[in-house]
Amino acid sequence: MRRCASVSPHVNDGCQSNTIPVKRQRQSGNEKPKESMAQDEASASLSVTMDKPVCFIDTDSDGKLCVQQSALQILQQIQQPVVVVAVVGLYRTGKSYLMNRLAGKQTGFALGSTIESKTKGIWMWCVPHPTEAGTTLVLLDTEGLGDVDKGDPKHDINIFCLAVLLSSTLVYNSRGTIDNKAIMELQYVTELTECIKVKSSDKDADDSTEFVKFFPSFIWAVRDFTLELKINGKDATEDEYLDFALKMKHDNFCKFVFNDSSVKRLKDGYTVTGRVLGHLAKTYVDTISSGSVPCLENAVIAMAMIENEAAVKVGLQVYQSGMEKLKDSFPLELKDVSSKHQDLSSTATQAFMKRSFRDTEGKYLKSLEEKINELFNGYLCKNEQASKRRCEDLLSSLSAPMMEKLKKGFYANPGGYDLFCKDLEDIGKRYNSQANKEVKAEEVLEEFLKQKSVDSKAILQADKKLSEKEKKIKKEMEKAALLHQEIKAKEEKQRQLEEKMEAERQSNEERMRQMKEKMDEEMRLQKEETEHAMDKKLREQADLMQKGFKEKADMMKQEIEELRRRSTEAENNRAKEFALILENSSRRHEETMALMMQNHREQMMAILDKNTKSSDDCCIM
Ligand SMILES: Nc1nc2c(ncn2[C@@H]2O[C@H](COP(=O)(O)OP(=O)(O)OP(=O)(O)O)[C@@H](O)[C@H]2O)c(=O)[nH]1
Ligand SMILES: [Mg+2]
DSSP states (O other), X not given: OOOSTTOOTTOSSOOOOSOOOOOXXXXXXXXXXXXXXXXXXHHHTTOOOOSSOEEEEEEOTTSOEEEOHHHHHHHHHOOSBEEEEEEEEBTTSSHHHHHHHHTTOSSSSOOOOSSSOOOOSEEEEEEEOSSSTTOEEEEEEEOOBOOTTOSOHHHHHHHHHHXXXXXXXXXXXXXSOSSHHHHHHTHHHHHHHXXXXXXXXXXXXXXXXXXXXXXXXXXXXXXXOOOOOEETTEXXXXXXXXXXXXXXXXXHHHHHHHHHOOOOBOGGGOBOBHHHHHHHHHHHHHHXXXXXXXXXXXXXXXXXXXXXXXXXXXXXXXHHHHHHHHHTTOSOOHHHHHHHHHHHHHHHHHHHHHHOOOOTTSHHHHHHHHHHHHHHHHHHHHHHHHHHHHHHHHHHHHTHHHHHHHHTTTTXXXXXXXXXXXXXXXXXXXXXXXXXXXXXXXXXXXXXXXXXXXXXXXXXXXXXTSOHHHHHHHHHHHHHHHHHHHHXXXXXXXXXXHHHHHHHHHHHHHHHHHHHHHHHHHHHHHHHHHHHHHHHHHHHHHHHHHXXXXXXXXHHHHHHHHHHHHHHHHHHHHHHHHHHHHHXXXXXXXXXXXXXXXXXXXXXHHHHHHHHHHHHHXXXX
């Protein structure tokens, strides 16, 4: 646990004036690019405004802690990063009052007017952060500690633990001066290492060294006031007196808190949004209620599962909604469908990456990739069906007059075969000149010609104008033409497969790029966190040395070395994990490509085979 070094000389009471300067980051005029305005609008809707606090964590009829569903619903809507300030301390020390001031309000969290403890459980108030645009400030007011009337002695420490686990800044509120008594009251802090685990493994290992990495900033607010209810000799209420006496300090306290508080992050540096805070609270409260010790690592794992599953869904939604729009204009050329697929799968991966974290084996990304491919194949199929329908409709209308003639026996006369061939050729020409047939054009024509060859054979057979030899030649010619169309259709299929392979190659390149970017970012966060922790420890060590606590400073040195060793080990493990994810992804891509190549080879063989047949046939002729 970090030493309570953050107690500022200005911070011996805390309240705030109602005018909080809000940092406006908008540019004037129309300079702001449309895109970022859209993002602003989106992020504006990513938060909620609460006009009063709600109960967040309560005790149920069995005396167990439980998270309030209504509070979770509020958090669920907050997709902005959150700065979480929690206040803890003995009962009746002005905690709720302090929190109201941080919210920039006089009222909100219920204040007690008697000596009985007022706040029960943990209450929550989400307000826009007064100085950080795009961030939500979550204020957590907790039940006062040390009320002897309370039944369960573990209750206090549970509340304290939850405040530590959920906040990015913990305000420890106490009345009086910082003396031995006050320090004794901090017993909860010393008990923390027994009540929270950093890692799930090494059950008996002391991971207190690691605590420094994940614990909130600590502010000790000492409310040092004696009540003399007179202002300029006139009687005043307690509130009026304190407001008068402490006005200057209010501003300083709030400024100090806002300055010292950063966005809540999880182990490994993942930014906590309101939604994640809700999941986190639920995980911790459920663990505590079940009698287990909350564990940071397990919470991260649980969180990662929830968020990664949601990230896959978000990615799929992005992809699907884009492709559904494209579907309206089917049939399209393959390259148009492929390029849209590439764009959308890149955006989908981006959306996934934005939300996912600790996808340790890359299994969620893999699942997104597979689902996108499945959808893509489905869309390709729909595009083919649309093309097929259009081509068949076209051929059926182009061949209607010929069919009519056929029915009426028009071709069943001497010279009828030539007329039939002429009409058929005509249909082929008109068909080929029509645009927008797309992917299935050649195949459908091939099928059509095959069907018509039955009629053609009968007409040829019956044509009395032709000699047997001529008939044989014509038959071979027709066969060659059919074969030619068959080869054309196969070549087209082959070309489309090559296009698909190219699209897959590019998609893979893009995916790898995005994965590397995300991994670099996660590594950077992890390093930053380590550096931050080291920095804190080093400062503490220097402080101890300066004050002459050599022995303690030496111990601290060992702790620092241990922290460095563990962090390097963790970073190396992470790097290995990442390398494996990339390797697996590459392998998957290679497998897909190998399958396509196999397909390509088979098609190629079929074409070569047909070509040989075609030249053999020519020889016969
Ligand atoms: N004027 C003024 N009144 C204060 C201040 N701090 C606390 N009070 C008053 O002290 C009383 C108790 O304050 P609360 O904020 O309810 O104390 P608490 O620590 O939240 O109490 P529990 O919820 O019971 O633990 C209320 O009547 C407050 O109005 C202060 O800084 N200024
Ligand atoms: Mg209170």
